[in-house]
Amino acid sequence: MAAERDPIIVVPYDPEWPALFARQAAKLRAALGAVALRIDHIGSTSVPGLAAKPIIDVQIAVASFEPLDAFRAPLERLGYVFRAENPERTKRYFREPPGTRRTHIHVRRAGSFSEQFALLFRDYLRAHANEADAYARLKYELAGRYRDDREGYVEAKQPYIYQVIARADAWAQETGWLPGPSDA
Numbered sequence: 001m002a003a004e005r006d007p008i009i010v011v012p013y014d015p016e017w018p019a020l021f022a023r024q025a026a027k028l029r030a031a032l033g034a035v036a037l038r039i040d041h042i043g044s045t046s047v048p049g050l051a052a053k054p055i056i057d058v059q060i061a062v063a064s065f066e067p068l069d070a071f072r073a074p075l076e077r078l079g080y081v082f083r084a085e086n087p088e089r090t091k092r093y094f095r096e097p098p099g100t101r102r103t104h105i106h107v108r109r110a111g112s113f114s115e116q117f118a119l120l121f122r123d124y125l126r127a128h129a130n131e132a133d134a135y136a137r138l139k140y141e142l143a144g145r146y147r148d149d150r151e152g153y154v155e156a157k158q159p160y161i162y163q164v165i166a167r168a169d170a171w172a173q174e175t176g177w178l179p180g181p182s183d184a
Contacts, residue, residue, distance in 0.1 A: 008153050010051050010136075010143040017045040021056050024103060025184030028060065031074040037061045037110045038182035042118040044139070047125045051136040053143075055102040059118050061110035061182075065092060071107055080105055090114035117165065119179040124168035131164055 021041040028039055043057030044050050062071055071092070072082055079097025086093035091114060094105035108115040125132040138160055146153035171177065 007147045008143045008150060009053065009147075010139045011054050012051050013047075013049050014045075014054065015048075017041075017052075017054075017056065018048075020101070021046070021058065021183070024056060024058060027078060028058065028075075028105075029184050031078055032060065032071060035062060035070050035074070037063060038115075038179075039184035040119060040122075040179075041183050042106070042122050043104070044135075046122050047132050049129065050125060050132045051139060053102075055104055057104045057106065059115065060105060060107045061115050062107055063110060065107075065109065068092070075105065088114075116179070120168050120172055120177065121161070121165055123177065123179070124164065124171055127171070131167070135160065135164070 018041065025039050025041070029036065032039075038059070038061035040046075040059045040061075041056070042059045043055070044052030045054070045056055060071065075094050076082060079100070080094040080103075081097070083093045083095055090108060090112060092107040094107070096103040106118070108118075125135065138157065142153050142156045146156060
């Protein structure tokens with residue numbers, strides 16, 4: 001059962017991904033101004049050397065989800081499509097403008113668990129190449145197994161992600177990790 005039409009394809013790391021993020025982030029920063037407390041490159045494309053689905057994930061931290069139009073209207077003016085049917089209550093979700101490169105915009109409350117989870121996971125993989133390599137191997141394996149089943153692919157990654165986040169949490173406590181400055 002496919003949750004979306006496109007097959008799951010994991011590709012080797014592309015050194016162009018940070019520049020793609022930076023161009024999008026500059027437009028987002030200009031459109032959102034102070035509404036966006038942080039704009040960060042998250043997900044696998046944000047980890048140097050990590051294989052990924054070639055989708056740029058952007059996390060925008062806001063003080064509150066209300067009023068929704070404080071961020072929805074500027075994002076829609078840029079062409080992003082609000083996905084109101086997103087079941088994840090910890091974020092508001094937008095997709096790329098039609099006909100453009102795949103981009104996922106995750107709007108989360110600043111300081112929330114879900115915002116911090118994404119940043120900690122990213123930073124831990126950036127600091128631990130062996131973990132990033134293991135994650136890449138898993139993603140290639142699962143992309144082959146769940147090529148046309150996005151939901152199955154995501155579910156199959158969850159146990160590994162939670163194992164990594166447990167190690168990342170211990171690492172954060174040992175090192176005093178705090179998210180660095182916003183990427184944009």
